[in-house]
Every structure is written in C-alpha cells, then in structure tokens.
Amino acid sequence: MAEAVRHDKTARQLRLLSDALDSGRLGPVRRLVNTLSPAEIGNLLESLPPGKREVVWGLVDPEDDGEVLVHVGEEVRESLLADMDPDEIVAAVEDLDIDDLADLVEDLPDTVIDEVLKSMDRENRERLEQVLSYDEDTAGRLMNPDVVTVRADTTVDVVLRYLRLRGELPEHTDHLYVVSRRHQYLGRIALQALLTHEANTPINQLVDGEQPAIDVSESSEEVARQFSDHDWISAPVVDDNNILLGRITIDDVVDIIREQAEHQALSAAGLDEDEDLFSPVRRAFRRRLIWLSVNLCTAFLAASVVGRFEGTIQKIVALAVLMPIVAGMGGNAGTQVFALMVRGLALGQIGRSNVPTLVWKEVRVALINGVTLGLLLGTIVWLWYRDIKLSAVIATALTINLCSAALAGVFVPVTLKRLGFDPALAGGVILTTVTDVMGFLSFLGLATLILLG
Template identity: 40%
Template sequence: MLDDPETTTAARDAPRLRDEDGAIRDEFVDLVRTAIEADDAATLRELVGDLHEADTGALLHALDAELRPRLIALMGPDFDFTALVEVDDAVRQEILGELPPETVAEGVRELELDDAVYILEDLTPEDQAEILQQLPSLDRVALTRSLQYPEDSAGRRMQVEYIAVPPSWTVGHTIDYLRETEELPERFFELYVVDADYKLLGAVPLDRLLRTRRPTHVDELTEAERRRVRATDDQEEVARLFERYNLIAVPVVDDSDRLVGVITVDDIVDVIEQEADQDIKALGGVGGDEELSDSVWTIARGRFNWLVVNLATAFLASSVLGLFEGQLQKMVALAVLAPIVASQGGNAATQTMTVAVRALATRQLHDGNAMRIVLRELLVGFVNGLAFAVLTGVLAAAWFDMPDLGVVIGLAMICNLVAAALGGILVPLVVERFGLDPAVSSGVFVTTITDVVGFFSFLGIATAWFGLR
C-alpha cells in the first residue's frame, strides 16, 4: 500500500525512545502501534530499523501480543532477530509460534551461532527440525551440533567464528591473511594456533601479534598454557573462570582437544545475569524460569509446590505453641511476645542464609573454610542476640510492667539468634552436600528452625521461670 504521509511525518517527529528512567516512552509505542495497524512498513522501518537490538526487545515487550509478529513480518529482512534474545522466554516462544518457519530460518541465518542456539533451544524438537530444514547445510550442521550439547553448557554459548592459524606461519603472513580475508569474525581479541588435526596449541593475543616484527614465526608468540574450556563444561563454571582471571575470550575444545569454538565476555555477562537472577528467585521459592510476561496460571502453578511445603512447616511451628496451651492461657503476654522472638530469628537466619548461598554459588565457601565461617556466624548471632536481648527485654518489661518477662524474652532472643545463625549457615551446607540446590531448598527449612526454636525457647524459659503448669 502507499505510505501514509501523516504517519511518515510522525516517524520523523518521533519522540526520544526512552524516558529518564530508561523505559520505552508510551508516545513512541503508540507511533509503532499505529504503523503496524496501518500496515505501513516504510514508517515502521524509519521508527524501528536503526534501533539497537536491546531497544527493539524492550519495544516488543511494550507492544500487545498480537502486534509483535506483525511488526516482524512488516519489517521483513530489516528486522534484527537478535532482538528476540533480549525478550522473556515466554514472549519469544509466543512470537516464534506465530511466525512461519521460513521467516524464522531467514532471521536465524544472520545471527551468530550462540544467539541462534539461544532462540531455538526452547522450541520443541519438531519445530526445531522444521526450521533447521530451511537453512543451508553448513548452517544446519553447525546449529544441530550446538543444540546437541547439554543445556547451559559452554557448547550452547560458544561462537564458531574464530581465527585459527598454523604455528609455521610468520607474523607477516598472518597479518596479510587478516587484511585480505573477508570472512572473519566482526570482533576478535586473539588468534588460536592449531596443528594439522585442529588440536589447540595455544593462543596469540592480537596486540602482541601487531607489535612483533613480520619475520617472527607465530609459534614463538604462542601462549601454550592458555586457559581453555570444554564444550560440555557448565556455563556457570565458565563464567567463574572469566571472573577469576579477568578473561576477554576463551577457546572451547572437544574431548580430543580440538578447537570447536570461542566464548567471549559479552556472552558471559548474560550468563552471570541469568545465574544471579535464578539464585535470587530460588531464595524466595520462585522458579528460575518465571518471567514477568508469564500468565497467571503459569506463575501460580510454579509457586504452588513450595507454598505447600511452607504450609506444612507452618503447622509444625504452630504445634509447638500447642504444647504450651495452658501457659498461654495463664499469661496473655506470652502469646503477644512469642511471634516477636520467632520473627527476629527468621530475619537473622535469612541474612546468614543469603550470604551462605551466594558464597556457595561463587565457590567462596568450601570445605577448607567452612568451620571458620560457621564459627564466625555463630559469634555474630551471639553478639546480635545479646544486643537484641537488652533491647527487647527493656521494651517488653516496660510494656507489661513485668521485669521478669524482660529477662525471659532476652534469654529466648539469644537462643533463637544463635540458632538462626547456625541454621542459616549449616542448612545450605548440608543441602549442597546432598547434591541439591541450596538456593531453592534452604529457605523453608531455615525458617522452620527459627520458628520452632523461637517458640520453644521463649515459652519453655517462661514456663521454668514463672513456674507455670
């Protein structure tokens, strides 16, 4: 159809994409929505064609679900499929489900291998096969091989575009090759030296190559001990390697030490963000794959199981109160103050547990220093217990005009904060020892410990102190 002059003018006069808080402006989204509904491809290209893929991904989130595939169809070859890496899994799968396999295949062809794998890996095998059949044989083979690596492995994250040279080449020959060869990676930081069987011999940093005289042989510059990872290594371990040694790129080898790819720091930033996101969600009993774009039913179903476990442990903690039913009837103050002891212990345990889980995830907490960290947390719990014993004791005594009650709640506070410290550090250690994820499993058990110890210590001490029966 002919371009709408008013819409084209609107494209030229479009507001800035993001507001002061970094959110996509509603006015910009409205212009894009109008162009889509008018099937105005020219205006849409003016508005969206030059956006960074991260901005295009944010725009896709801001649009209504039915408009997203229409935007891609109208943009045609001008749509950068890298933007689909920037959206939630649920949004991406929804978009891919609405697009013809031919369109997806055409978009995937232009992507780096790791981005293409990221887009296709969550599709069903049938959908993957249908899209792969639309690709040229070389692209299909490379993608198929990467998709066969374990999920969250280095093989899924690596790029297969790299520069490998034999050790017999000179610096001059290598530089001439780099200048004259068109099919090179867009960005690279080092060259890899391989033998005739493509086994990795080492790496040559690009800056070192350019500073060396032309007659020098490459093998004289090769760093033979260059750190490398296997394609089957877990991506979290690879990220830890980058963090520990401040790496920019690392070669990926197969089980025979043959060079198969390279992982760069921009890929690892995504891994670090993803792993941190999963850990934070797991601490709250939320599935690591939950997204803001998920449906109500999906979110409710994902959270239900841990809420059931929490309910069971809540009944366990409440049963402790049942053991002191008579004492609670005789002294109402006990019923009023008991939740304070339990709540304070729960908060203290959550602090300790958060630090412990993160330390375990980054391998800072291990068998070699576990005892020292446990003793440290025990002392922290005792010190805080003393401080809050004085504070809550004074407040409780003044509130109910009973000095003895202040002593009782103070002693209970010390007991529970010490128990909270021990529970917060020991539970994650024990959970990990059994091969489970401490981020997912620790919270509910630690909270139960502090509730049970809090109620039992406070009511038990009160019963002994006041002689209640």
C-alpha cells in the same frame, strides 16, 4: 541512590513507546523501536503487557527478529513465537550464529526446526548438530565453531595476506588460534601482535602458549568464573584430545552472569528467571501455588509448636502478642548469615576447612546481639506489661533463637550444597521454619517453665 537513576533511559523509551502506542500512531512506534538494539527491543517487549506486546513485535524489522528472540526469556519467547508463521520463524532464525540458534532451537516447533536445518548448508548443519550434542549449560553449548586458525611455521606477512583474502573475521575476534596439522590447539596470536610486528616476523615468535583452553564439557558457571577471574575477551574450546572445536566470547559470558544473578534473586522466592512479568494469570497462579503450598506445610509445623502451648497462652495472653517478635527476629538474623553463606558458597569460598571458624564467629555475633537486643526487648516488655519474669523469659528466648538462627544460617546452605541442591532455592524456607519453630519453642517453653512453674 544509584538504583534510582539506573536504566532511566530504558524507562524513558518505555514511556515514549507507550504514549505512542496509546495514541495509535504506529509510524513513530516503528521508528522508535528500530533505533534500538535487539537486546533493547527484547527488554521493551518484556515490559509490555499482552496486546501491546504483539503490536510492537509486528513492527520490529524482520531482520532483527531472530536476535530479539535470543534476548528474551523463555516465557516471553513462547508468546512471541506463537504470533509468527512457520515461514517467518525460519526467515528470522536462519541467519543467526550457531550458538544463538542452538539456544533457541528447543523452543521452536518441530516442523520449523526441520525447515531451518534444510535451509542451512552442510557445514553449518553439522556445526549446529555438534553444538546441540553437548549438554545445556556447558562450554560446548556456548561456543561458536567459527574460528580463524593459522599454522605456526609461517610469518606475519603470510598471515596478513591470508586475512586480506579471507575478508571479514568472525565478530569479537581478538586472537587467531594456532593449531597443529591434526587441528590440535597450540596457542593463540593477538591481532595486536600482528599489527605491531614487522612483516617478516615468524609466527611462532608471537604465539602465546599460556592461554589455557576450556574443556568442551566444562560447566557454564565455571566458564564464567574463569572469564571474570582472568579478564578474558575470548577463549578457545577443545575436546579431550585437545582438538580445537570453537571459541567462547565475553558477550555470551556476560549474559550468563546476568542470568545467574537473576536466577539467584528469583529462586529465593520460588520463581524462575524465565518468568514473564505479564505471564497469563492461570500460569502464574499454578506456579505460585506450588511454592505457597510448600510454605503452608512449614507454617503448620510452626503452628503445631504453638498448639502444644495452648494452655500456657490461655493463662498469659501476652505470650501470643509477643511470640511473633521472637520468631521474626530469629528469621531476620538467620537471613543475614544465610545471605553471606550463599554468596560464599557461590564463590567457592566455603569448604570443610573454614566452616568451624565461621560457625564460631557467627555464634559469637549472635550471642552478643542476643544479649544486647534481649536487654532492649526485655526493657520494652517490662514497660508494657510490668512483669520482670516475662522480660527475662523473652530476653533469654531471643538469645537462644538468634543462636539457633546463626547455626541454621551456616549449616542449612552448606548441607544443601553438599547434598547437591541449590542452597538459594530451598534454603530460605528451611531456615525460617527453623527460626519459627525454635522461636516459639524457646519462648513458650521457657514461659511455661518459669511463669507457670
């Protein structure tokens, strides 16, 4: 039920905007759009079909252009950039934070990148080059090099005077970092602590040395896990020599967590989280074709199993009617185990030590379910066809297939992960192939043995 009211605000904005666009009154559209945050504008643009999307994009305050580009998926970003002059793009992105700019830079035309680099001062250019030197999906790419550092051998009073001189702090600064003469990370001081302690308190009394630093090469997934497990707002990033390089803030981590969730949901259907809801038909067609072709191959595999029993089906047509039930129920039961396993693997909860226990639990659940549903299914089939042998065959086949489904549900994701593949991506296809093949094989095989035997 919660789903129903969720994001009703966004949907309302979309409707208002759409009505205004349809009526051709661009003034109200412009006013409406520019009350929104860049992320909200990005979301709205993603929800607009081509044509309307370009119109609204042209109405966005140029000051927000850069931030909006950061907040949309890759495909939509391409479509927005295609609408801009090089000069506009340079103006849009040159004021972005270094980490956001690093995010965008690969989607920009080369000439624009050169212009942007030229427009930056040397310090920022070096920072950008540094951030870009780290792999995508690592802490190095997430961090912002703009940090406020202090030395430990001073007092609250001195730091306060320094801060007043310095003026505004980088966004989401909740701690200052304490570094050595060689810029090695030593610990951090909460802004809170500076506010709640007397002016003459020595800084080294306030240093929190417990906050661990994140290694610059750490994966962004691991960064996200640490932030959410420790309730951090920000964390320092260091290199192998413990030299402070920058800091990561929770707002970027929230984006990662959202992207991970989208990735998992969409990759199970062979899609990418960057897919545009309104991507051009030709592009959507090509992407989906690959996925459907893979599925066509596995469907033939299952069909070839049925093909081996053509003789049996010819004699008992009821088998053709009932066989999709056995195969489909296996797929459903397997998907349940599979979903639990994918979550467990993503949380790091599954390892060599507990897989045997899990298999044993899932096989027992499958056996009890198989017997219960088998009795139910057998009874219905008996009422339909009045053939007790057929009932026994389908009940047994269902139980066998539910057990196969349980085994596949555990072992397919675990094996994929061990081989270095994303279990969520290919796992579903393999799983249903197993349950289709085993469903047809057990049902038609048993039927051949018992009913024609």
